[in-house]
Structures are given as structure tokens and as C-alpha cells.
Amino acid sequence: MPSFSLSNLYLNSHLKVVYFFLYMPIIVLMVLSFNKAGLPTVWSGFSVEWYGKLLDNESILNAAWNTLIVAVISTILSSILGTLLALGIERMKVNSGLDALLFAPMIIPDIVLAIALLSFFTMLDFTLGLHSIVLSHVVFNIAFVCAVVRTRLKNFDYSVIEASEDLGAGSFTTFRRVTLPIIFPGVLAGSLLAFTLSVDEFIIAFFTAGAGSSSTTLPMQIYSMIRFGVTPEINAMATIVMLVSFTMVFLSQRINKGITQ
Amino acid sequence: MKLLKSLGATALMLSASFSAQTTWADKLVISNWDGYMPADMVERFKKETGIDAEVALHATNEEIMGKVVASKGKGYDVLFVSSPFVEVLNKLDLIAKLDHKLIPNTKNLYSQANELNYDKGNKVSMPYAWGTTGLCYRADLMDEPTSWNDLLKPNDALKGKVTMLSTDRWLMAAGFLSLGYSVNSTNPSEIAEAKQVLKSAKKSILAYDDATFYAKLVSGEATMTHAWDGWCNYGTAENPNIKYVIPKEGTDMYVDSMVITKNSKMKKEAHAFINYVLSKEIGVWIVNNVMYKTPNEAAMSSIDPAMMKAYPNLAMSPDEILKQEQLRDLGKTQKAYTKAVTEILASN
Amino acid sequence: MRSSSRNMLLIAPGLGWLALFMVIPCVLIFMLSFFERGMYGGVDYNFNLENFVRAMDPIYLGILLDSIYIAGTATIVAILLAYPAAYAISLSPRKKQTTYLFFIMLPFWSNYLIRTYAWIVLLNREGLINNGLESIGVISEPLNLLYNEFAVITGLVYNYLPFVVLAIYSSISKLNPEVREASEDLGAPAWKTFLRVTLPLTAPGVAAGAVFVFVLSIGNFITPDLLGGGRLQMVGNLIYDQFLSARDWPFGATLSFILIGIMMMLLFAQAVIVNRGQIEKHEAKEEDVSSMNFSRQSLNEKEKSYA
Numbered sequence: 001m002p003s004f005s006l007s008n009l010y011l012n013s014h015l016k017v018v019y020f021f022l023y024m025p026i027i028v029l030m031v032l033s034f035n036k037a038g039l040p041t042v043w044s045g046f047s048v049e050w051y052g053k054l055l056d057n058e059s060i061l062n063a064a065w066n067t068l069i070v071a072v073i074s075t076i077l078s079s080i081l082g083t084l085l086a087l088g089i090e091r092m093k094v095n096s097g098l099d100a101l102l103f104a105p106m107i108i109p110d111i112v113l114a115i116a117l118l119s120f121f122t123m124l125d126f127t128l129g130l131h132s133i134v135l136s137h138v139v140f141n142i143a144f145v146c147a148v149v150r151t152r153l154k155n156f157d158y159s160v161i162e163a164s165e166d167l168g169a170g171s172f173t174t175f176r177r178v179t180l181p182i183i184f185p186g187v188l189a190g191s192l193l194a195f196t197l198s199v200d201e202f203i204i205a206f207f208t209a210g211a212g213s214s215s216t217t218l219p220m221q222i223y224s225m226i227r228f229g230v231t232p233e234i235n236a237m238a239t240i241v242m243l244v245s246f247t248m249v250f251l252s253q254r255i256n257k258g259i260t261q
Numbered sequence: 262m263k264l265l266k267s268l269g270a271t272a273l274m275l276s277a278s279f280s281a282q283t284t285w286a287d288k289l290v291i292s293n294w295d296g297y298m299p300a301d302m303v304e305r306f307k308k309e310t311g312i313d314a315e316v317a318l319h320a321t322n323e324e325i326m327g328k329v330v331a332s333k334g335k336g337y338d339v340l341f342v343s344s345p346f347v348e349v350l351n352k353l354d355l356i357a358k359l360d361h362k363l364i365p366n367t368k369n370l371y372s373q374a375n376e377l378n379y380d381k382g383n384k385v386s387m388p389y390a391w392g393t394t395g396l397c398y399r400a401d402l403m404d405e406p407t408s409w410n411d412l413l414k415p416n417d418a419l420k421g422k423v424t425m426l427s428t429d430r431w432l433m434a435a436g437f438l439s440l441g442y443s444v445n446s447t448n449p450s451e452i453a454e455a456k457q458v459l460k461s462a463k464k465s466i467l468a469y470d471d472a473t474f475y476a477k478l479v480s481g482e483a484t485m486t487h488a489w490d491g492w493c494n495y496g497t498a499e500n501p502n503i504k505y506v507i508p509k510e511g512t513d514m515y516v517d518s519m520v521i522t523k524n525s526k527m528k529k530e531a532h533a534f535i536n537y538v539l540s541k542e543i544g545v546w547i548v549n550n551v552m553y554k555t556p557n558e559a560a561m562s563s564i565d566p567a568m569m570k571a572y573p574n575l576a577m578s579p580d581e582i583l584k585q586e587q588l589r590d591l592g593k594t595q596k597a598y599t600k601a602v603t604e605i606l607a608s609n
Numbered sequence: 610m611r612s613s614s615r616n617m618l619l620i621a622p623g624l625g626w627l628a629l630f631m632v633i634p635c636v637l638i639f640m641l642s643f644f645e646r647g648m649y650g651g652v653d654y655n656f657n658l659e660n661f662v663r664a665m666d667p668i669y670l671g672i673l674l675d676s677i678y679i680a681g682t683a684t685i686v687a688i689l690l691a692y693p694a695a696y697a698i699s700l701s702p703r704k705k706q707t708t709y710l711f712f713i714m715l716p717f718w719s720n721y722l723i724r725t726y727a728w729i730v731l732l733n734r735e736g737l738i739n740n741g742l743e744s745i746g747v748i749s750e751p752l753n754l755l756y757n758e759f760a761v762i763t764g765l766v767y768n769y770l771p772f773v774v775l776a777i778y779s780s781i782s783k784l785n786p787e788v789r790e791a792s793e794d795l796g797a798p799a800w801k802t803f804l805r806v807t808l809p810l811t812a813p814g815v816a817a818g819a820v821f822v823f824v825l826s827i828g829n830f831i832t833p834d835l836l837g838g839g840r841l842q843m844v845g846n847l848i849y850d851q852f853l854s855a856r857d858w859p860f861g862a863t864l865s866f867i868l869i870g871i872m873m874m875l876l877f878a879q880a881v882i883v884n885r886g887q888i889e890k891h892e893a894k895e896e897d898v899s900s901m902n903f904s905r906q907s908l909n910e911k912e913k914s915y916a
Contacts, residue, residue: 007799008700010693011693011696011697011700012697014693014694014697015693015694015697015698015709018690018691018694018713018770018774019712019713021690021767021770022713022715022716022767022770022771023716024731025724025727025728025730025731025767026716026719026724026727028727028730028731028737029723029726029727029730032730081622081623081626082623084619084620084622084623085619085620085622085623085624087619088615088616088617088618088619088620089616089620091616092613092616092620096877099876099877099880100873100877101624101627101632102627103872103873103876104627104631104635104869104873105627105631106824107824107828107868107869107872107873107876108631108635108865108869109828109844109845109848109849109865109868110828111830111848111849111852111853111861112635112638112848112852112861112862112865113631113634113635115327115331115638115852115858115861116634116635116637116638117630117634118328118331118332119331119634119637119638120630120633120634120637121332122331122332122333122335123637128332128335128336135630136630138626138630139626139627139630139631142623142626142627143627146623151779151817171615192718196717196718199720200720200721200722202722206324206328207327207328207331210336211290211292211317211335211336211337212288212290212315212316212317212336213315213316213317214315216317216318218720219720219722220318221318222720222722222723223320223722223831224295224318224320225295226722226726226729226835227320227471227472227473228295228296228320228472228473234723234726237723238719238720238723238726238727241719241720241723242719242720242723245718245719245720246715246718246719248718249711249714249715249718253711321853323853323854324853326650326853326856327852327853327856330650330651330856349649349650349856352648352649353649353650353651421753424838427839428854429854429855463840466840467734467753467756467838468755468756468838468839468840469838469839469840470838470839480733480735481734481735482733482734482735590649592648592649593646593648595650595855595856595857596646596855596857596860598855599850599851599854599855599857600668602850602854603668603672603842603847603850604668606839606840606841606842606846607668607671607672607675607841607842
């Protein structure tokens with residue numbers, strides 16, 4: 001059928017355009033990061049100077065390390081809490097109050113949550129630091145993990161669990177052997193989303209961070225760099241951040257394949 | 262259940278270990294704008310005084326104000342903020358009275374720097390840098406601008422090639438000055454008039470830009486920008502055709518100051534830091550590095566004349582600067598300013 | 610009974626966390642809505658409703674409408690780009706689908722600020738696109754591509770597109786190909802099959818993607834700030850400015866409260882669409898005679914209503 005192949009042709013070229021749209025800006029930044037002049041417009045020769053400058057910058061490395069700590073811990077906590085929440089809720093009757101509570105962290109403007117948490121922590125005389133960023137990031141991450149895991153649970157067959165328990169397996173064994181493998185792709189997707197959101201977030205982080213460089217995170221640094229001028233170090237930073245996150249996603253994809261197969 | 266318990270325990274342990282890490286460190290925390298002091302100044306301060314210190318960064322006055330108001334300033338010792346915010350922090354009782362005995366280097370300041378109207382006698386703040394707001398432009402691409410109207414009603418060649426500051430006080434100031442009003446006006450009809458002028462100016466503006474305007478001049482994206490004098494020098498450094506001028510209607514003067522939070526647990530060390538900044542030697546280093554004028558007479562008088570020649574606005578005398586009106590906090594009228602600015606930025 | 614108490618145990622830690630670190634702090638802030646900004650930016654605790662009256666000012670309504678327009682346009686563009694892409698992926702060989710999806714999602718995992726910054730480099734007057742077009746002689750004067758609605762919408766679409774593709778793909782891939790084939794066997798042209806069968810059945814995925822883009826776009830303030838050059842005000846900027854520039858927490862709280870109310874309504878509307886999709890699917894399963902019956906029936910019904 002000619003119309004069929006014509007629509008196929010369209011679909012395939014559309015897909016290519018989408019890939020082009022997604023990757024062109026990234027590739028441009030990566031190429032520019034090796035530009036000697038540092039100006040984004042003129043190519044003046046290959047250089048890794050900007051990477052050297054970046055790696056010499058102790059505060060950036062420190063911030064990157066802080067970001068990683070915050071993102072990893074908040075991802076672990078929110079993946080566990082969010083998954084449990086999803087498991088509990090999916091087996092309960094529809095409750096719109098509960099749904100609203102779970103939507104809320106996704107839609108409260110960042111600045112509101114930021115100011116609210118800082119005032120709250122101050123009221124309790126709670127010492128701020130990286131840990132207070134973790135506590136705050138878990139709030140919105142729980143909601144996103146829970147939402148992603150719930151979509152996975154939509155097609156879940158609960159009779160499998162009953163069967164397992166009828167056969168005498170304890171709840172924990174059932175969870176580990178039956179439930180977890182089934183929902184694992186959802187949990188993984190949710191935790192990747194949580195990780196990304198935590199690595200990107202900086203308004204809540206700025207407000208709930210302790211004062212001083214010991215709790216400065218990378219997005220705060222990047223925001224300040226972008227605001228204060230177009231320096232080629234941003235391109236180098238972009239390239240590194242992207243390579244690191246790409247490697248991580250790639251590895252987690254591998255792990256996922258290993259587990260589900 | 263076991264899982265939950267161990268989870269809770271882990272969370273607590275992690276929290277505890279982090280807080281231990283932060284409370285344990287008895288460091289002086291200084292918050293400043295990124296790039297507004299020599300990058301290794303705090304390192305040098307640590308070495309020379311033996312006081313442990315670290316730097317936090319804020320992108321805007323508003324950001325640090327939000328954080329300090331919500332946290333009562335806990336955790337911070339020294340803050341760099343612009344003069345109207347000194348007034349607010351003082352009224353909100355968040356900053357400490359300064360002990361001048363601990364800052365002998367105040368002797369290095371111009372006498373005029375002791376008479377700034379937002380804090381006469383520098384009771385709660387010490388001026389760090391000062392200057393004026395005006396027009397920063399490409400002398401090779403246009404004639405010298407003379408009036409605020411050259412920015413607000415640019416000729417056809419300049420349309421879409423000018424930028425303005427977006428921070429509410431300075432944006433409104435351009436409107437007020439073009440009409441001959443005070444930059445601290447609280448008169449509703451004057452505010453409305455300024456709003457109208459700025460609304461129509463928006464049509465010919467490329468962008469509102471507080472921080473990268475000089476880069477836009479260098480790249481050629483913009484031909485004229487609304488700018489702080491010191492920051493215009495960053496452009497001049499890359500292209501000597503970039504020049505600064507104060508429009509004939511006059512302008513405002515800004516002062517960026519250092520204050521000590523009331524909740525600081527290291528007030529003595531904080532005073533020592535301020536004293537360090539005000540020394541002659543460090544003062545010279547700051548001017549050469551950040552290219553802003555400072556009220557440090559001892560330092561300003563030993564700046565290399567070649568530097569003054571390359572960046573003429575550095576040579577402006579205190580009397581010339583003080584001729585301009587100083588920004589004051591607006592109290593309740595702030596609401597009206599914010600609303601006017603919202604209206605301007607939202608208009609088409 | 611046992612299972613319901615177990616469910617409570619499952620949800621207790623998560624809900625406890627949200628109660629402690631979201632509900633309590635935010636309720637404290639929202640209570641400020643009923644008070645007034647103090648002289649120097651603190652809070653005067655005299656109860657009144659003035660903030661809600663102020664919020665009804667046409668300026669704020671205008672900003673809300675502008676934000677809905679920008680977020681809405683971004684949503685529509687994202688879906689128009691994402692749907693055919695997701696469809697193309699679902700038609701490709703099974704083995705390749707994961708790889709294709711992987712490369713759609715990849716950019717999403719890099720830093721948001723950096724992805725936004727890339728567009729400044731591309732779109733500015735001296736940027737790559739303008740220079741490229743000039744050098745091949747398409748234009749003689751640089752175009753104003755940056756600092757306008759176009760740039761903001763491009764930035765929003767760029768940042769959220771991967772997630773939309775994923776959401777739509779997961780709907781399409783669940784679709785039983787027999788449904789489509791049945792419709793085509795009955796002689797329905799491909800576009801009719803698409804409009805009457807495929808599209809309605811994939812509505813939940815489209816709705817999930819749309820809500821994701823819309824919700825994250827309308828409260829966004831970084832993209833309008835960086836790519837809009839401050840020339841555009843969205844609700845996110847408005848709220849940010851109330852808290853920081855104006856130091857008017859009570860009014861900021863009021864505006865956020867209203868925004869959250871509006872978004873909640875949208876999210877519940879989406880939930881209704883998704884649930885309806887779910888019910889249709891269940892019905893399809895229950896018919897059991899294979900999905901062919903279902904599609905034939907629904908096609909007939911729709912044909913009738915069309916006539």
C-alpha cells in the first residue's frame with residue numbers, strides 16, 4: 001500500500017528531526033568547549049584549556065561532590081518511601097485527598113517550598129547543611145517516584161502476591177521475590193527521575209542549604225556562572241556533566257537489563 | 262517493618278553526621294556576589310590572620326535578603342548588600358552595631374564615606390564599593406549618548422540593541438530621572454508616569470539584563486546598555502571602545518556595603534575581616550581586580566594612573582559621586598514599585 | 610482487615626515525611642495570606658482578605674493568561690513533536706525500540722540550566738543560527754530569535770519533550786495491534802483508524818505527557834528569565850518577585866495558593882481522562898471475543914453518530 005509506506009517515510013523522517021532537535025544544542029556546546037577563543041561564535045583552534053581551568057577550580061569540584069551526595073541520598077530515600085507509598089495506595093480505594101497530597105509537591109512553586117522550609121527549619125532551630133537539602137529534595141522526589149511506580153502498578157496482577165503467600169512465603173520474601181522484580185523497571189525509572197530532579201534543583205537547595213561553601217551545590221554554581229557571563233568554562237562544565245550523566249544512565253540501563261532478563 | 266526501622270535509623274544517622282560536620286566547623290561565613298572580590302582574597306585573609314573563613318555566593322541582593330530574613334541570618338557572619346538593604350536589615354534588627362575600635366582601618370576612608378545618609382556614621386555598615394548608574398555604550402558604533410531619553414526612546418538604528426537593568430529600583434530610577442523626579446519618589450502619580458515611560462521604552466529593548474550586559478556589548482548583540490559604572494569596566498577591558506557616561510539629568514549613586522549579622526557567633530573575627538578589607542594594600546588589590554571604585558582613600562590614591570586612564574570612571578571623585586541621589590528603602594511604597602515593575606515586564 | 614493495616618504501614622513513612630516537611634511548613638506560609646506586608650518587609654499580623662482582592666487585579670489575571678498561553682503552546686508543540694516520534698518508535702522492530710527510547714531520554718538526564726543555556730548560544734543575535742543563516746546568505750540582518758516568546762517556548766519544549774515521548778510511547782506500546790488491523794480490515798482508511806481508534810486509546814499517555822509539560826512550564830521562572838531576557842512575566846516569576854524583590858510574603862503566599870488551586874483542578878481533570886481510558890480498556894478485555902469485536906462495535910457506533 002503506497003499510503004502506508006508514505007506515512008512510514010514521514011514518521012521516520014519526523015523521528016530523525018526530533019533527534020536532531022534534541023542533540024544539536026548539546027553537540028554545539030560540546031564542540032565549543034574545545035574552542036580556544038572562548039567566544040561561542042568564532043572557531044579559533046582546538047584547546048583543552050577550559051577543562052584545565054575548570055578542574056583547577058576547587059569550589060566547583062567541591063560543589064559537584066556536594067551535589068552528588070545530596071542527589072544519591074535523596075534518591076535512595078525517596079525511592080524507598082515513594083515505592084512503599086505507591087504499593088500501599090494502589091491497593092486502596094480511590095481517595096482524592098490523598099491524590100491531592102501527592103500532586104502537591106509537584107506543583108508548589110519552588111520558591112514557596114524553599115521559603116517555607118527555611119522558615120520552618122529556623123523556627124525549630126535546626127542546623128542547616130547538606131542534610132537539610134536532602135530532607136527538602138526528598139519531598140518532591142517522593143511524589144515523582146510514587147507517580148512513576150504507580151503507572152507500573154496499573155497492570156499489576158495482585159493474585160501473584162496472594163499465590164505466593166498461599167504457598168507460605170512471608171511478606172518480605174514475597175516482596176523481594178515477586179513484587180520487586182515486577183515493579184523494578186518502574187522503581188528504576190522513578191529513581192532516575194528523582195536523581196535528575198535533585199541534580200538540577202537549586203532554588204530549594206539555595207534556601208535550605210547551610211551558609212557557606214560546604215553546602216553549595218553545582219546548580220547554584222552553574223546558575224551563577226550563567227547569570228554572570230558567558231564564560232567558556234560553562235561549555236566545558238556542560239560537557240562533563242553530560243558525559244557523567246550519560247554514563248550513569250547507560251550503566252543503569254545495563255543493570256536493568258541484567259535484572260529483568 | 263525491620264526495613265522501615267533501619268531506614269529511619271539510617272536517615273537519622275546521616276542527618277547527624279552531616280550536621281556534625283557543619284556545626285563543628287567554626288568558620289567565618291562571608292556572603293558576596295560572585296566575582297565581587299579577588300578570588301583568593303579569603304584564602305589570603307586566612308593565611309594572614311589565622312581566622313578560618315569561607316565564602317558563600319549570592320546572585321542578587323534579593324536572594325540574600327530572602328535567605329537572611331527567613332533564617333534570621335543564622336550561619337552567616339558578614340554580608341555584602343547594597344545600601345537600601347542595609348537600611349532594611351537594620352530596621353528588621355538582623356544586623357549588629359559595628360564596634361569601630363575593632364576596625365582601625367576606617368581611617369583609610371574618605372571623610373564623605375562617613376556621611377552616607379542610609380547609615381550616618383557607619384553605625385551598622387561599612388561601605389565596600391560605590392559608584393553611579395549610567396549608560397555603557399560602544400563608542401565605535403554610535404555617538405555619545407547624553408540623556409536618559411537616548412536609552413528610553415532610542416533612535417531607529419538603536420532599536421532592539423539596548424538593554425536595561427531589571428532590578429526594580431534601578432529600572433524605576435531610569436524612568437524617574439528622565440522625567441526629572443527623585444529616584445526615591447513615593448508620589449503615586451510620579452510612579453504612574455515613570456511606569457508609562459518605561460512601558461513604552463520596553464518596545465525598543467533587546468532584554469532586561471543585570472549581569473551580562475557587558476558581554477552583550479562585547480559580542481555586538483547590544484550597542485548601549487543601562488549599567489553600573491564598575492561593571493561597564495569589564496566590557497572596556499575587552500574592548501576599549503566600550504565607554505561609560507552619566508546622562509545630563511543626573512543619576513543615582515549606589516553603595517555596596519559590608520554588614521555583620523546579629524546572630525553571628527564570630528563577631529570579633531567578622532570585624533577583623535572588615536578591617537582587613539579596608540586596609541590600604543588590600544584596597545588597592547580589590548580596585549585592580551574588580552575594577553570598581555571604593556571609598557578607601559588610601560587605596561584609591563595609590564592606584565596606577567594608567568589604570569585610571571584606561572577606566573576613566575575609576576577617577577571620579579567622591580564629591581562627583583555624592584552629587585547623585587542615594588537610594589533609600591521605600592517602606593510601604595515598595596509594594597507600588599513592585600507592582601509597577603510587574604506591569605512593565607508583563608506588558609507587550 | 611489485615612491488608613488494610615498493612616497498606617497503612619506502607620504509606621505511613623512517605624505520608625509522614627510529606628506531612629512534616631511539606632504540609633506543616635506550607636500551611637504556615639499559606640496562613641500568611643490573611644495578613645499584610647509590614648513596613649520593612651516583615652509581616653503585620655492583622656487579619657484581612659486584602660491580598661485576595663489584590664490578586665484579582667487585571668494585571669495578575671493577565672499574567673496568568675499569558676502563562677497559560679505560553680505553557681499551553683509549549684504543551685501542544687511538545688505533543689505534536691512527540692506523538693509521531695513515539696508512534697515511529699512503536700512501529701520499529703521490538704529490539705530497537707529500547708535503544709531508540711534510550712536516545713530520546715538521554716538529553717533529559719543532563720542539567721536543565723545547561724540545556725537552557727545551550728539555546729542562548731544558538732539563538733542570540735550573534736549566535737550560531739544567525740551567523741549560519743547570514744553566511745549562506747538567507748538573511749542580511751540578524752533575526753531576533755532570543756528574548757521573546759519563541760525562545761521561551763522553544764526552551765520549554767526542548768526540556769520536556771523526552772518525557773512526553775516516553776509517556777505517549779508507553780500508551781501506544783500497550784495498544785493491541787489487532788485493534789488497528791481490525792479497523793483497517795473493515796476498510797477504514799488509515800487516518801480514520803488513527804483518529805477513531807488509536808488516538809482515543811492513547812489519550813491517557815497524551816494526557817500524562819501534557820500535564821507534565823504544562824505543570825512544569827507554568828510554574829517555571831528560570832526559562833523566562835534566561836531565554837525571555839526578563840521581557841516576559843510568567844506566574845512563576847511573579848511569585849518569585851513577591852517573595853524576593855517585594856519582600857511581600859503574604860501576597861506571594863496568596864498568589865501561590867491560587868495557582869496551586871488551579872493546577873489541582875487540571876490534575877484532577879487529567880486523572881479523570883486516564884481513568885476513563887482505563888475503564889475502556891477493561892471493557893475491551895471483558896468482551897473477550899478479542900478486541901476485534903470491540904473495535905467493530907465502537908466503529909459502528911461512531912459511524913452512526915457521525916452520520
